[in-house]
Amino acid sequence: MLGGRGAGKTRAGSEWVRGIALGDPDFAERPVGRIALIGETFSDARTVMVEGPAGILGVHARHERPTWSPSLRKLEWPNGAVAQVFSAEDPDSLRGPQFEAAWADELAKWKHGEATWDMLQFGLRLGAHPRQMVTTTPRPIPLIKRFLADPSVAVSRVRTADNAENLAPAFLETVLGRYGGTRLGRQELDGEIIEDRPDALWTRDGIELSRVEAALPLMRIVVAVDPPASSSKRADACGIVAAGVDEGGTAYVLEDATASGLKPPEWAAKAVALYRRLQADALVVEINQGGEMATGVIREVDPSVPVVSVRATRGKYLRAEPVSVLYAQGRVRHVGALPELEDELCDFGPGGLSTGRSPDRMDALVWALTELMLRTRPEPRMRVL
Structure with missing residues (x-):
């Protein structure tokens, strides 16, 4: 059914x-x-x-x-x-x-x-x-x-x-x-199976090829946070995505813990809890929304957590494109299914999501993989999940 x-x-x-x-x-x-x-x-x-x-x-x-x-x-x-x-x-x-x-x-x-x-x-x-x-x-x-x-x-x-x-x-x-007639509405309200968006940066088949049951031993793990601009009921979700990279340079998307309707101390606590559970190396936090408030609220939850602040200087599509290339090169794996995140990836094109919503999960993924794969990173530590 x-x-x-x-x-x-x-x-x-x-x-x-x-x-x-x-x-x-x-x-x-x-x-x-x-x-x-x-x-x-x-x-x-x-x-x-x-x-x-x-x-x-x-x-x-x-x-x-x-x-x-x-x-x-x-x-x-x-x-x-x-x-x-x-x-x-x-x-x-x-x-x-x-x-x-x-x-x-x-x-x-x-x-x-x-x-x-x-x-x-x-x-x-x-x-x-x-x-x-x-x-x-x-x-x-x-x-x-x-x-x-x-x-x-x-x-x-x-x-x-x-x-x-x-x-x-x-x-x-x-x-x-709000959603009637949109791709998301046809799927979530009408029960239709919606295939790939033709101009999307990611495809379902490509993601399926990247799927694995477990990650190899990882050299570095980060938890990326894309904070909402406000904490109102209609605010965007807080994107929270964890990823790691192995010795051979392959990245693994480990978990999507994105949450909606949380106040800053609540999403900060959720991100820090994921950081601790995965024994990650850093929290990567976008500071465009709210400036230093995002990093400040995380330090209030746990001042010992290393925070890497990142600022968006280009549009979402331009930031996401190099990360989608990593997928096309076979350098990214998804550990298990991440359905909500994967829906966003396969519905994100030059004009954003077809729903007009903010791609919060994708943004967090992009920050995590950019930090792991597209920047000069610190000396890694080996660990096994």
Whole structure:
């Protein structure tokens, strides 16, 4: 099921799980005994698929509701059916268990999509008719493209507007007015798969070729920060991207921790926490927005963190172009999937993003890779992630 935000995908998945677990004749000939539930992270699976307003617990009547054991990551129905919860961040957790059915939510955002999907297929080996349901806002990743080309896959599509009676009118008015007809709106609201923008600096195929499961030992790591101009609700996001470079001069984009709606001390704390977790060498901070305020607020969080201040003297496209060339030369790798960042890269052309928004994730990436690959850098330290 490919659908827009708020289109009812989660409710559909929850009702499907309820139907097969209870043996509802509209869903299954008999109750399905063992079910896998896979979310982008365990937190997503718990808060959206199980406990959320449209989650599995919410679609059951009280007398038929399963018992939820968060510590065991397990749902158990009165009739003996059992559903186990998994995170797509840990594909190997699907080695060993076996199932009759599975519900995979937001697959297009899974960091280890191919590996997790493969492990799930090996586990779907019980019963006469193993089955699985995928609910996701689409992105043009190879896995979803294969589904659409496979005649054995039943495809449903649903738009955000199709579920209007269950959504706040102000929400619909706002998002349709701002994003309706744009590339982002067609993907996030209409559930369409949007291919590459012809004049974009990056391509989906190029990024797929750059993807790896893990980085080699890294000589230097930086966390780049592209601060918003203000902390209002309508402010741009704070771009936060971590990257490193190995001994052979290949860069690895490690994480996109970009966040919206945070006040300066909050995004500074988030950037410093990522710096500490990765044992990075420096924070690279653009100071065009707010001048020295950006570096000052970081030093208030942790005065020991080395901060490299950078100032934009050229437009975003001119800054990004040399970095896109590094990708074309095969000198940059993405560790796992970074869907929101990759969407920005493949939608950034001479006129910016098609939505007119600021490319905050891309800006942070450009600063990180510029610092690592296009500047004279200090003597590195070897480390293994």
